[in-house]
Amino acid sequence: xxxxxxxxxxxxxxxxxxxxxxxxxxxxxxxxxxxxxxxxxxxxxxxxxxxxxxxxxxxxxxxxxxxxxxxxxxxxxxxxxxxxxxxxxxxxxxxxxxxxxxxxxxxxxxxxxxxxxxxxxxxxxxxxxxxxxxxxxxxxxxxxxxxxxxxxxxxxxxxxxxxxxxxxxxxxxxxxxxxxxxxxxxxxxxxxxxxxxxxxxxxxxxxxxxxxxxxxxxxxxxxxxxxxxxxxxxxxxxxxxxxxxxxxxxxxxxxx
Amino acid sequence: xxxxxxxxxxxxxxxxxxxxxxxxxxxxxxxxxxxxxxxxxxxxxxxxxxxxxxxxxxxxxxxxxxxxxxxxxxxxxxxxxxxxxxxxxxxxxxxxxxxxxxxxxxxxxxxxxxxxxxxxxxxxxxxxxxxxxxxxxxxxxxxxxxxxxxxxxxxxxxxxxxxxxxxxxxxxxxxxxxxxxxxxxxxxxxxxxxxxxxxxxxxxxxxxxxxxxxxxxxxxxxxxxxxxxxxxxxxxxxxxxxxxxxxxxxxxxxxxxxxxxxxxxxxxxxxxxxxxxxxxxxxxxxxxxxxxxxxxxxxxxxxxxxxxxxxxxxxxxxxxxxxxxxxxxxxxxxxxxxxxxxxxxxxxxxxxxxxxxxxxxxxxxxxxxxxxxxxxxxxxxxxxxxxxxxxxxxxxxxxxxxxxxxxxxxxxxxxxxxxxxxxxxxxxx
Numbered sequence: 001x002x003x004x005x006x007x008x009x010x011x012x013x014x015x016x017x018x019x020x021x022x023x024x025x026x027x028x029x030x031x032x033x034x035x036x037x038x039x040x041x042x043x044x045x046x047x048x049x050x051x052x053x054x055x056x057x058x059x060x061x062x063x064x065x066x067x068x069x070x071x072x073x074x075x076x077x078x079x080x081x082x083x084x085x086x087x088x089x090x091x092x093x094x095x096x097x098x099x100x101x102x103x104x105x106x107x108x109x110x111x112x113x114x115x116x117x118x119x120x121x122x123x124x125x126x127x128x129x130x131x132x133x134x135x136x137x138x139x140x141x142x143x144x145x146x147x148x149x150x151x152x153x154x155x156x157x158x159x160x161x162x163x164x165x166x167x168x169x170x171x172x173x174x175x176x177x178x179x180x181x182x183x184x185x186x187x188x189x190x191x192x193x194x195x196x197x198x199x200x201x202x203x204x205x206x207x208x209x210x211x212x213x214x215x216x217x218x219x220x221x222x223x224x225x226x227x228x229x230x231x232x233x234x235x236x237x238x239x240x241x242x243x244x245x246x247x248x249x250x251x252x253x254x255x256x
Numbered sequence: 257x258x259x260x261x262x263x264x265x266x267x268x269x270x271x272x273x274x275x276x277x278x279x280x281x282x283x284x285x286x287x288x289x290x291x292x293x294x295x296x297x298x299x300x301x302x303x304x305x306x307x308x309x310x311x312x313x314x315x316x317x318x319x320x321x322x323x324x325x326x327x328x329x330x331x332x333x334x335x336x337x338x339x340x341x342x343x344x345x346x347x348x349x350x351x352x353x354x355x356x357x358x359x360x361x362x363x364x365x366x367x368x369x370x371x372x373x374x375x376x377x378x379x380x381x382x383x384x385x386x387x388x389x390x391x392x393x394x395x396x397x398x399x400x401x402x403x404x405x406x407x408x409x410x411x412x413x414x415x416x417x418x419x420x421x422x423x424x425x426x427x428x429x430x431x432x433x434x435x436x437x438x439x440x441x442x443x444x445x446x447x448x449x450x451x452x453x454x455x456x457x458x459x460x461x462x463x464x465x466x467x468x469x470x471x472x473x474x475x476x477x478x479x480x481x482x483x484x485x486x487x488x489x490x491x492x493x494x495x496x497x498x499x500x501x502x503x504x505x506x507x508x509x510x511x512x513x514x515x516x517x518x519x520x521x522x523x524x525x526x527x528x529x530x531x532x533x534x535x536x537x538x539x540x541x542x543x544x545x546x547x548x549x550x551x552x553x554x555x556x557x558x559x560x561x562x563x564x565x566x567x568x569x570x571x572x573x574x575x576x577x578x579x580x581x582x583x584x585x586x587x588x589x590x591x592x593x594x595x596x597x598x599x600x601x602x603x604x605x606x607x608x609x610x611x612x613x614x615x616x617x618x619x620x621x622x623x624x625x626x627x628x629x630x631x632x633x634x635x636x637x638x639x640x641x642x643x644x645x646x647x648x649x650x651x652x653x654x655x656x657x658x659x660x661x662x663x664x665x666x667x668x669x670x671x672x673x674x675x676x677x678x679x680x681x682x683x684x685x
Contacts, residue, residue: 029477031274063530090481091493093502094469101465104458119361120398120429123451132461133509136468140506144499162513169516170457173450175527177439181368181375186530187436191446193369193377194434195362201354201409203379207532217529 041102044078045110048103054204056107056129057115059174060192062167063207064219071129072163072227075100076156076234077241079138083151084242093143097135104128124174125191133166134159152235159235160228164220304417306645307344309586311654311672313408314338315418316584318602320404325396327427330367333357333392333406335418336541340654341385342672348412350382352534355390358405358417363425364394365434374538378531379411386540387668398429419587421603440526457516468505547574548659552673553627555653559646559679564632564653568671570620576661577619583612583632583671585655588640590632595660608634620659630657646677 015021048056051074055067083095107128115126141155142148174188185193192202208219318335325331339350355369355376369376370391382388392406405420434446476484476493484493548570555566572578581595589602590611599609611634620626637643645651654672661667 025479026477027274029473029479032478033473060530089485090478091485091490092472092478092481093494093498094472097465097468101462101469104462104465108458121362122447123454124446124449127454127458130458130461132465133513135465136506136509139468140502140509143494143502144506146494165517166513169520170450170454172520172524172527173453175529176524177526177528178436179439180377180436181370183375183377184439184528184531185377186528187438187444187446187449189377189531190436194365194367194446196357196359196364196366197362198356198358198407199415201356201379201411201415202377202532203352203354203409203411203534205530205532207530219529 037098037102040078040082040099041106044099044103045106047078048074048107052129054200057126058192058197058200059125059127059171059188061205061207062129062171062188063205064164065208065210065223066206067129068160068164068220068223069227069230072134072160073230073234075103075131075134076159076231077238078103079135079159080152080235080238081242081245083138083142084148084239085246087142087148088243089246093139095142096138097132100131100135104131121195121197122191125195127170129163130167130170131163134162137162148235148239152232152239156232156235157225157228160226160231161224163227164224302641304414305648306586306642307648307650307652307654308347309416310642310645311340311342311344311652312347312350312410312413313416313418314340314584314654314656314670315406315587316656316658316668318406318419318587320421320423322423323421324424324426327396327399327425327429327432330393330395331364331423333394333404334390335406336387336389337408337418338387338656338668338670339382339384340672341670342652342654343384344650344652346650347414348410349384350408350410350413352379352411353382354379354409355392356407356409356415357392357394358407358415358420359402361398363396363398363400363402364404364423365397367393367395369393371538372541374535376535376538378533378535380535380538382538383540387543388538389541395434396423396425396427397432399425399427401425417587419603419606464509546667546669548572548578548667548669550657550669550671552671555673555675557643557646557653557675557677559643559677562633562635562638562643564637564675566630566632566653566671566673566675567627568630568657569625569627570659570669571625572620572622572659574661574665574667575622576663576665577621578659578661578667579617579619580612580614580628580630580657581660581666582658583630583655584658585653586640586642588636588642590634590637605636605639608636610634611636619662645675646679651675651677 015024052071055061055070061067078099079096082099086092086095086098111123111126111128115121116123137158138151138155141158142151145151145154174191175186178185178187178190180190314337316336316338320331320333322329322331343349355371357364357366371380371388374380390406394404401422401424403420404423406418407415408418409415432447435443436446437443481493484490551569553567553569555564557564579592579595581592583590588606588608590608592612592614593610594617596609600607611632613631615629615631616626645653652672652674654670657669657671659667659669
């Protein structure tokens, strides 16, 4: 890479000056950032909507067992792959934060524009799960440890454990109770009942279904630990997935 | 080679290219988001297979208490449903069902729903061969004209859509309120409850994430970092100072999580888990056994003529003579004009007020058994795609026959069975 301070590009030189070269690098950086962000947003959004789907769409699906189990596990895929890319290629500790921010931006556009703007579902029915503190956790564990193995074990476990507590500040208000026609409902249940979803009958909710009853009402910690454990395994797989696909070999054309 | 690629890429990055790119994004965004969505005119009920609509749930006595409302007005959608005895094998039985409304989004909200006397905000169980009465209280939310159906979703069977009516709502959705009294006594507006805080909480974290990403991006960007990592100097990029910044950030994040969590618990000390579970034991309609028995003897469907002909043996075990007045199936009503001299209040697209005739119009006397040929003929049969019965894998029809006595008493009888398609006009049974 050559740089010259002379006016005009010397023969065989690409850049007229060092300033021009640096300007190009910075501009290219910004374009790369925007493109990367858009690609991650689109791909992670599709992935998360397909796998977390209704658990993330609706407030009356956000239970204490299935939601904190499923949502972190499926979110871990892109977080791990993105970390692999940003860390091994650039030593940037932003992989997980970037993908969850991208996902959240995509989800908020979708929820506001489509769910509210087009079909009038109130936002308190359709707001997405909060994930960003989990992104911070994963990125900073990787940065401090410098090890993807430690990140998988410590970061993966924390990823699962953090999910419910970081969502509770919004969710708590919708778990207040009301008596409707003599039936006990939480506000989350009631919002789901009031605001008609023609294609989403009540029975497809999976509210605390399963056989694990030993821990009584303390469902969340068990679900969170299980989720954290599976997130570790998912991290291993998807870190390598990210590594395999973090390559420019598909873009290397001899003629260029 | 790599630097060549980057140089080539950088050469493409002109101000004009960037402007064009941003303009293209803006146009794509505008095209995909700005045009108003057109209202849905129907909810796909015609696309459901004919045998499924005819032989699962037979809707009758469906009424919409109002067809014009102002925002915040309430209306009732009431009626009865017969769970067909010959429920198709291809469709799961209605052991887990949900009373629903077919409408284009929550333009009316469902304030309450009952089957019989039992409130059904959740899934309930129905028995095959029984009749159930339902009531849904709806509250107008968004201005416009909407097609509103009763609907029962059956687990593993899908939505089974009942008759629909056009409902006009006047006013403005911004005036809509949905007051709910909490168990602890206070009243909230569920339409907007908690939304501002939800925005604040989410956007706080999104702003924090943006700051974190930009901080690292602004220190050496992407390309320079790539070169350094490639040159084996990756360790220099994350030194003790960087790790210290990370540790402080992580501590702040975790502290914020704890503070938010504790604040939520303090503000909402009494919370419950979501309520779910199957409602069983809902009683069907308690009605006397029908005094009219109908036995299906065979039938055919003439595809070009849109005509269903069925042969039935009718036994009148009552004390009054009866005449066949109505056949209903899949939400459609075919009326015998000799019985229905005035047109009932029912959506026109589902009401064939001259669609039923009988080979022998004389009343069936008490104690008499008579063979009848019943002819159901109307374009609505075809418009609602019930003629597709001929192309179903299970070409059996089903429905309800209503007989009427001179005193106005109504007797209901289920009828159904295989019908043979006739593809030529004028084909006889």
